[in-house]
Amino acid sequence: MAAAVPNAQLVVATSLVGLFALSLCIGVDDLSLDRIATGAGALELLLVSRLPRTVAVVLTGAGLAIAGLVLQILVRNRFVEPITTGTGQSAALGVLAVTLLFPTASIGAKTLAASATALAGTSIFLGIAHRLPPTQPFLIPLFGLVYGGVIGAAVTFIAWQTDLLQYVDVWTNGEFSGVLRGRYELLWITAVMVALAWWVADRLTIAAMGREVSVGLGLNYQRIVQFGLVMVAVISSLAVVVVGMIPFVGLVVPNLVSRLMGDNLKSALPWVAVTGATLLLACDIIGRLIRYPYEIPVGTVLGVVGSGLFLWILFGRAQRA
Amino acid sequence: MIEIKNISLRLGDTQILEDVSLTMPKGGLTALVGPNGAGKSSLLSLIARLQPLQSGSISVDGLPVDTTPSRRLAKTLAILRQDPAVASRLKVRELVGFGRFPHQRGRIDDNDLRLIEAALQQFGLTDLADRFLDHLSGGQRQRAMVAMAFCQGTDYMLLDEPLNNLDMLFARQLMRDLRAAADKDKRTVIVVLHDINHAAVYADRIVAMKAGRIVADGAPAEVLQPDVLAQVFGYDMDVIDVGGAPLVLHHR
Numbered sequence: 280m281a282a283a284v285p286n287a288q289l290v291v292a293t294s295l296v297g298l299f300a301l302s303l304c305i306g307v308d309d310l311s312l313d314r315i316a317t318g319a320g321a322l323e324l325l326l327v328s329r330l331p332r333t334v335a336v337v338l339t340g341a342g343l344a345i346a347g348l349v350l351q352i353l354v355r356n357r358f359v360e361p362i363t364t365g366t367g368q369s370a371a372l373g374v375l376a377v378t379l380l381f382p383t384a385s386i387g388a389k390t391l392a393a394s395a396t397a398l399a400g401t402s403i404f405l406g407i408a409h410r411l412p413p414t415q416p417f418l419i420p421l422f423g424l425v426y427g428g429v430i431g432a433a434v435t436f437i438a439w440q441t442d443l444l445q446y447v448d449v450w451t452n453g454e455f456s457g458v459l460r461g462r463y464e465l466l467w468i469t470a471v472m473v474a475l476a477w478w479v480a481d482r483l484t485i486a487a488m489g490r491e492v493s494v495g496l497g498l499n500y501q502r503i504v505q506f507g508l509v510m511v512a513v514i515s516s517l518a519v520v521v522v523g524m525i526p527f528v529g530l531v532v533p534n535l536v537s538r539l540m541g542d543n544l545k546s547a548l549p550w551v552a553v554t555g556a557t558l559l560l561a562c563d564i565i566g567r568l569i570r571y572p573y574e575i576p577v578g579t580v581l582g583v584v585g586s587g588l589f590l591w592i593l594f595g596r597a598q599r600a
Numbered sequence: 601m602i603e604i605k606n607i608s609l610r611l612g613d614t615q616i617l618e619d620v621s622l623t624m625p626k627g628g629l630t631a632l633v634g635p636n637g638a639g640k641s642s643l644l645s646l647i648a649r650l651q652p653l654q655s656g657s658i659s660v661d662g663l664p665v666d667t668t669p670s671r672r673l674a675k676t677l678a679i680l681r682q683d684p685a686v687a688s689r690l691k692v693r694e695l696v697g698f699g700r701f702p703h704q705r706g707r708i709d710d711n712d713l714r715l716i717e718a719a720l721q722q723f724g725l726t727d728l729a730d731r732f733l734d735h736l737s738g739g740q741r742q743r744a745m746v747a748m749a750f751c752q753g754t755d756y757m758l759l760d761e762p763l764n765n766l767d768m769l770f771a772r773q774l775m776r777d778l779r780a781a782a783d784k785d786k787r788t789v790i791v792v793l794h795d796i797n798h799a800a801v802y803a804d805r806i807v808a809m810k811a812g813r814i815v816a817d818g819a820p821a822e823v824l825q826p827d828v829l830a831q832v833f834g835y836d837m838d839v840i841d842v843g844g845a846p847l848v849l850h851h852r
Contacts (some may be wrong), residue, residue: 355687481705485698488686491650495681496752497674497702541732542688 287539288550295337295557302333302564307572327460335463336455336563336577337556339518340528342469344555345476346514347529348548349507350401352487354408356419357537360529361401361515364408364423367524368430369400370516371450375434379441386520390465393516394509400430401508453518453525454576455563466521472514473552479506480544487542525578527585528555534592558584601625602647602756602788607656609642609812616642618812620656624805626755629782629789631799633823634809635833640792641682643809644758647790648679660756674702678752682760682792684745686733692744693729696720699751719751722777724770738765746774750781757781759791763798771795775802796848800824808832824848 308324347360354364361367373396377384384392404426411418431451438447476483485493486503493500518525532555540547559577562584566575602624609617617639624630632640645651647658649665658665660677678699686695696719700712708716720726723743733741742765749757759778763771779802781787793799799806799820806823808816810832816823824846830836838849 481698481701484688484690485701487688488698489684491645491679491681492684492686494650494670495648495674495679496698497669497671499670537689541690541694543690543694 298560303329331460332458335458338466338469340556340559341552342514343528344532346511348533353507358420365427366401366515368427370397370519390520397512397516453523453578480548484544527581531588605657628804630805631803632792638809639812677756678749678754679758680749696747699748719747723747756788
């Protein structure tokens with residue numbers, strides 16, 4: 280077990296670097312080193328399309344994994360993630376509202392509105408989740424699914440009434456084929472959020488032990504919960520606005536890392552981010568290769584890969600217990 | 601000194617505490633005893649600002665618990681709840697180390713490391729230090745939680761049924777450690793106990809509660825009288841003298 284942890288870290292870290300390079304090379308247009316050397320538009324292709332796309336995937340993957348981790352701490356339940364508990368759907372509701380009321384709003388304004396509604400939606404979920412009986416841990420994810428489903432249905436209904444269903448599809452089905460230079464830079468805010476999460480890693484670790492332990496150790500529990508809610512809302516909204524909803528990253532990655540490294544976030548949190556980035560990048564590459572030169576949305580690929588990983592986590596748990 | 605003045609607590613329709621006043625001078629080991637639902641845990645959690653005061657006032661070392669910043673109090677007072685239900689996958693050493701959080705906000709220095717190792721050793725956890733909490737037995741986990749509270753290094757320690765899950769050896773060891781903390785380190789220890797004979801031997805003072813009120817308060821020899829015990833616990837039990845300390849035959 281002791282040797283398994285550094286090995287896993289090595290595998291994940293080298294995979295990320297390798298996949299990053301691979302992602303730059305994959306695409307319909309040929310991109311080889313000698314083409315870059317001779318000019319011929321290759322560098323342009325790299326800087327305008329391939330690099331932005333790859334960076335966007337890495338930022339989104341890291342962010343979603345951290346958002347899932349933080350939400351799991353706030354809810355004190357390992358089977359939730361922002362996409363299955365109404366955060367993503369609330370964000371979509373916010374974008375939809377802005378699109379309806381201010382059709383010319385910038386992508387920044389849309390993100391801001393999405394963050395506000397996501398924050399409200401997640402706060403309501405958290406408020407109700409804390410009232411559910413703690414003896415029934417599966418009630419919380421089930422409630423989350425229903426709650427998210429209701430908000431999602433409202434979004435679909437409004438969009439249907441206003442002929443915006445195509446837009447809703449863009450926000451709810453995550454994929455990166457549309458990412459170009461100039462269209463993804465807001466995602467760097469995700470990097471800031473991940474850095475902030477690491478900065479408060481000790482406080483998050485304590486918060487995960489529950490309110491009473493937190494108060495006993497002098498932690499301002501209320502404040503860390505509010506901080507965490509903002510973090511979850513902003514990361515999820517950025518993902519929804521820029522690339523669309525992506526399932527499973529926030530659910531499986533924190534569980535995998537916890538299993539391997541434990542929950543001391545000072546050391547584990549960076550690996551949650553790195554593993555999230557690696558998983559999403561791998562799935563994006565699979566989606567680009569499987570019926571090349573066409574693409575399968577990364578959300579679809581993750582639906583398959585993520586549910587497999589989730590089942591593995593569930594059955595692995597049963598075996599250990 | 602802990603000063604509790606006229607506190608009452610009501611949750612829904614249930615009166616948990618009713619006009620409780622109590623003064624506990626600095627130093628010594630005080631045991632809170634009483635039947636289930638007497639309000640012992642609630643009293644402890646009010647002192648430790650884990651739930652808001654509804655009426656009355658509590659101060660610890662002159663610090664009012666409802667208005668003093670939580671972080672300031674965390675350097676004066678440590679609380680171990682009855683069932684902390686910590687589900688995190690932390691190693692024992694990491695958990696104990698979080699006892700230093702109020703002092704360092706995460707930056708562990710050499711002095712902290714020494715205190716952490718000392719706490720691990722004191723509670724027989726050195727061999728388990730690198731094990732995850734979810735790989736421990738209930739008693740081992742309980743010892744790790746107590747070690748974290750010790751490691752917090754506060755003048756006041758509140759422990760709610762710390763003997764839960766402990767075998768006889770470690771239960772006795774923990775009571776001796778608490779006694780030593782009071783005698784050597786001049787710490788003030790308040791502990792909720794169900795085993796009244798542990799209280800008889802190790803406590804300086806026993807406070808007996810029933811139905812949200814304090815019904816007896818004094819040295820073990822004063823409180824552990826058949827008539828007082830019958831009033832508190834609701835049945836008759838014999839008390840014999842063993843080597844100068846009362847022994848309550850509560851199980852017969």
